[in-house]
Each structure stands twice: as structure tokens, then as C-alpha cells.
Amino acid sequence: MKLKSLLIANAVLLGSFALQAHAEDEAQLIKQGEYLSRLGDCMACHTVSGKGDYAGGLAIESNLGTIYSTNITPDKEHGIGNYSEQQFSDAVRKGVLPDGSRLYPAMPYPDYAKISDADMHALYVYFMKGVKPSSEQPPETDLSFPFSQRWGMRFWNWAFTSDKPFQPIGGASEEVNRGAYIVESLGHCGSCHTPRGLGMNEKALDSGDDQFLAGGSLNSWDVPSLRGLPRWSEQEIVDYLQTGRNDKAAVGGEMKSVIEHSSSHMTDADLKAIAAYLKFLGGNPPLQAYNVQKQQATEAKLTATKGLSEGERLYIDNCGACHFVTGKGAPGIFPELDQATIVNARDPGGLIHTILAGAQQPSTEKAPSTLAMPGFAKRLDDDQVAKLATFIRQGWSNSAPAVTKDQVAEVRKTLKGE
Incomplete structure (x- = not known):
């Protein structure tokens, strides 16, 4: 009788250890899956301010129309709570939902196709057991014909996606x-x-x-x-x-x-x-050769503040306090304008948008301050913005085409109250 009781006690103890080990493994998978979801930037597309995490509803503007992100919480009615692990994998890596319908590639499944099986398992455990369910029902995506015909994505996938797993680069570290x-x-x-x-x-x-x-x-x-x-x-x-x-x-x-x-x-x-x-x-040369003489000439003219063009005057009045006459800004605080990618871009839309709407850096753990640049949409008209942007794109060692007021007007239309 004592032996039987001892065996039962041992069995219970072993079972307890197994349950504890399983719980620890699951907790580790949830933690790993949460980190992987950050690598995949799932939060950004599937979360709207004021709503639950991953509850969907973000409006994604595309050339085809507005696409709304879905609820990917484990809610069984409005989310993915009924998905098996294989169905979850097919949605993430192939863009195919359990009912056979197809996702639009605003969901970057052509890239997610390379996610390893181990990482996919951790993601599944996290979304099913580490995310709070939400009954939020995001708006339905309703594109115009023929883009509304999701079955056509089957042919798009056949032509433009690959199920080839990630291939390490031979000889690389x-x-x-x-x-x-x-x-x-x-x-x-x-x-x-x-x-x-x-x-x-x-x-x-x-x-x-x-x-x-x-x-x-x-x-x-x-x-x-x-x-x-x-x-x-x-x-x-x-x-x-x-x-x-x-x-x-x-x-x-x-x-x-x-x-x-x-x-x-x-x-x-x-x-x-x-x-x-x-x-x-590798594979790309610098934007252009650095022109020391041109940079120094711009700096000297802005410093002297004599004979300035309207674009140069607008720069001194609106930009010089932060980006300085050198166009170099302040390291780690105000960005360089001389040789900057956004300044020398083929399409000046990004630079124009920044001048009009301003910009704010995010608050992060390593840099909690939220430095902001004010927008000048109410202060400057289209012609003034065009002349300012043209000077910035052609001052110092920059050498990019001029900006027109029509280009500014087009960008201004997209601001939507920013």
C-alpha cells in the first residue's frame, strides 16, 4: 500500500514538473513571438490609436484604393481565434485565408514567405495566447472593379511570389x-x-x-x-x-x-x-561628388545676408536657426540638408511635404525626446515653398532640379489637416 502511494505521489510530482516545464516553454514562446511580431512590424498596420492592440482598422492608402487592416487578435468571431497553426501560416506566408479568399499584398506576404517554421510557430503561440482578444470589427475593404475580385490574386501570386525559403548568402558571416x-x-x-x-x-x-x-x-x-x-x-x-x-x-x-x-x-x-x-x-555610389567650393559659396552668402534670392531669404527666416548657414544642422538633433537623400530625391514630394506639414521624431527608449519641426503650410504660399525648396535642392553641394508651385499645390492637397 505504501509502495502504491509512493508511486502515485511520484507520478503526481512528475506531472507537476511536466506542466511547469510546459508552462515555461509556452511563456518563452510567447515572449519570442512578441519580439518577432515587432520585427514584422505587425503593430503598426493592425493597430489604430484608441483601439485595442492588433484590432485592425488602419486605413492603408494604395494605388488601388483604401485597404483596411484586419483584426488579428484571438477573438473567435472578429479575429483569428479559430485559425489552426497551418491556417495562420497560410495567411501570413501565402496570403490565403481559411475560406480560400485572398489577401491583398498590402499585407507583405511575398516577403513573409521566408519566415522560418520555428518563428512562425512562436508567432502563432503569441497571437493565440499572448494577445488580448478584441471584438472590434474593422471596416471592410471595398475596392472598385476589377480590384474587388480577390480571386484574381491567385494569378498575381503565381506570377509574382515565391515559396522558396530564406537562402543564406554563401560565404557571408x-x-x-x-x-x-x-x-x-x-x-x-x-x-x-x-x-x-x-x-x-x-x-x-x-x-x-x-x-x-x-x-x-x-x-x-x-x-x-x-x-x-x-x-x-x-x-x-x-x-x-x-x-x-x-x-x-x-x-x-x-x-x-x-x-x-x-x-x-x-x-x-x-x-x-x-x-x-x-x-x-553595396552597389550604389554616393549621391554626387561633394563640392566643397559650392558648399562654401552658399555658406558665405548666407552668412553675409547680402544679395539674397527669395529662396535664400526664406531659408534664413524659416530654416537657418536649426539647419544653420552650413546646411549641416546639429548632429543627432537637426538633420543635414547638404547631400541629404530627401533633398536630392528625383521626386521632391517628400521635401515639399516636410516643409508644409513639418515632422516629429518618435519617442524611443534610447531617445525619448520628441523633437519636432513646425509645418509652414499656413505661413508660406505655394510659390514661396517652391522657391525655398529649390534653394535647398540647389544650395551647398546639392544639385537637384527646381521645384514648381504646381508641385507644391499637388502635395498641399494631400495634407488632410496635418
């Missing part, structure tokens, strides 16, 4: 390959920084093609190439991703959300891996 995995899969950097084809497809999905991360266009902003980033050191790349600023630039446009919700939450090791990978890619 472990750090570079870690960076490649993040950038090519969860980071889905190519969805913005790779040029698009006629079918609105990414022209390349990995580093095997020189078009990958070679730059593109998004909502009338030129999106810069990430290949090599010749003007930035690896540490400056890390600083930018971690804080939204470095000694040369400050974040703007869609990238602000990426910094706020994703890259500022990454580990130092992963940020360094991303930087190492981007520098490894």
Missing part, C-alpha cells in the same frame, strides 16, 4: 546572414525599398538580384536605396533604426511608424546584423 533573414522576411524592407513592376509587384525578393532594396516610390515620396548606404557608417544605421535619428538624418514619412513600432524595439545584435547586411550589399 553569420551576422550578415542574420541581417539578411530579418530584412528579407519579417522586416519586409523590400516592400517599400524595392522598385515595383507594372503589376505593382516587388521586382526582386532577395539579395540575389541587384534591384532588391534599390529604391522606389511610396505615396509620392522617393524611397531611397538601402544598398550599401555609402554616406552612413554601420553605427549610424543602427542609431537611425534605434532612435529615428543619427548625425546625418532624421526620420520622416512612413519610416517614422517603422522606427516607433518595430526597429526601436529590436536588440542591439539584430540592429547590428541589419546594418552589416546593408553595408554588405
Whole structure:
């Protein structure tokens, strides 16, 4: 009788240990999945201010119309609570829902296709057990014909996506390959920084093609190439991703959300891996040769404040206090204008938008201050903004085409009360 009781006690004890081990494993998976969701920037697209995390409803403007993000909480009626792990994987990696309907590639499943099975499992556990369910019902996406016919995405997927898993770069370091995995899969950097084809497809999905991360266009902003980033050191790349600023630039446009919700939450090791990978890619020369004489001439004229053009006068009155007569700004605080990517972009839309609407850097753990640039939409008319932007694009060592007041007027229409 004593032996039987002892065996029962041992069995109960072993069962308790097993349950504890299972709970610890699950807790670790939830923690890992939460981090991976940050790498994937899921929060930015599936969360609206004032609503629950991942409850969806964000309006995503596209060339086809407005697409609303879905509720991806484990709510069984309005979210993904009834998804099996395979169904979850198919939605994330293939853009296919359990009922067979197709997602639009505003959900970057062409890039998420490279997420490993282990990471997909951790993500599934996190979303099912680490996220609070929400009964929020986001607006339905209702595009005009023929884009409303989601079945057509089957052919788009056949033409423009791949089910090939992530392929490590032969001969590259472990750090570079870690960076490649993040950038090519969860980071889905190519969805913005790779040029698009006629079918609105990414022209390349990995580093095997020189078009990958070679730059593109998004909502009338030129999106810069990430290949090599010749003007930035690896540490400056890390600083930018971690804080939204470095000694040369400050974040703007869609990238602000990426910094706020994703890259500022990454580990130092992963940020360094991303930087190492981007520098490894190479392939792009500097924007232009640095013209010392031209830079000095602009600085001298602004310092003397004599014989100024209207664009130069507008700069002194509105911009000089922060960006200075040198166009160099203040390292880590006010970004450089001389040789800046946004200034020299082919399409001046990003620069015009920043002048009109201003900009604010996100608050992050490593840089909690929220430095802001005021917008000048109410202070300057279209002609004045055009002349100011033209001076900035052609002053110092910059050499970009002039801006017209019609271009300013077009951007002004998009501000929507900003």
C-alpha cells in the first residue's frame, strides 16, 4: 500500500514538473513571438490609436484604393481565434485565408514567405495566447472593379511570389546572414525599398538580384536605396533604426511608424546584423561628388545676408536657426540638408511635404525626446515653398532640379489637416 502511494505521489510530482516545464516553454514562446511580431512590424498596420492592440482598422492608402487592416487578435468571431497553426501560416506566408479568399499584398506576404517554421510557430503561440482578444470589427475593404475580385490574386501570386525559403548568402558571416533573414522576411524592407513592376509587384525578393532594396516610390515620396548606404557608417544605421535619428538624418514619412513600432524595439545584435547586411550589399555610389567650393559659396552668402534670392531669404527666416548657414544642422538633433537623400530625391514630394506639414521624431527608449519641426503650410504660399525648396535642392553641394508651385499645390492637397 505504501509502495502504491509512493508511486502515485511520484507520478503526481512528475506531472507537476511536466506542466511547469510546459508552462515555461509556452511563456518563452510567447515572449519570442512578441519580439518577432515587432520585427514584422505587425503593430503598426493592425493597430489604430484608441483601439485595442492588433484590432485592425488602419486605413492603408494604395494605388488601388483604401485597404483596411484586419483584426488579428484571438477573438473567435472578429479575429483569428479559430485559425489552426497551418491556417495562420497560410495567411501570413501565402496570403490565403481559411475560406480560400485572398489577401491583398498590402499585407507583405511575398516577403513573409521566408519566415522560418520555428518563428512562425512562436508567432502563432503569441497571437493565440499572448494577445488580448478584441471584438472590434474593422471596416471592410471595398475596392472598385476589377480590384474587388480577390480571386484574381491567385494569378498575381503565381506570377509574382515565391515559396522558396530564406537562402543564406554563401560565404557571408553569420551576422550578415542574420541581417539578411530579418530584412528579407519579417522586416519586409523590400516592400517599400524595392522598385515595383507594372503589376505593382516587388521586382526582386532577395539579395540575389541587384534591384532588391534599390529604391522606389511610396505615396509620392522617393524611397531611397538601402544598398550599401555609402554616406552612413554601420553605427549610424543602427542609431537611425534605434532612435529615428543619427548625425546625418532624421526620420520622416512612413519610416517614422517603422522606427516607433518595430526597429526601436529590436536588440542591439539584430540592429547590428541589419546594418552589416546593408553595408554588405553595396552597389550604389554616393549621391554626387561633394563640392566643397559650392558648399562654401552658399555658406558665405548666407552668412553675409547680402544679395539674397527669395529662396535664400526664406531659408534664413524659416530654416537657418536649426539647419544653420552650413546646411549641416546639429548632429543627432537637426538633420543635414547638404547631400541629404530627401533633398536630392528625383521626386521632391517628400521635401515639399516636410516643409508644409513639418515632422516629429518618435519617442524611443534610447531617445525619448520628441523633437519636432513646425509645418509652414499656413505661413508660406505655394510659390514661396517652391522657391525655398529649390534653394535647398540647389544650395551647398546639392544639385537637384527646381521645384514648381504646381508641385507644391499637388502635395498641399494631400495634407488632410496635418
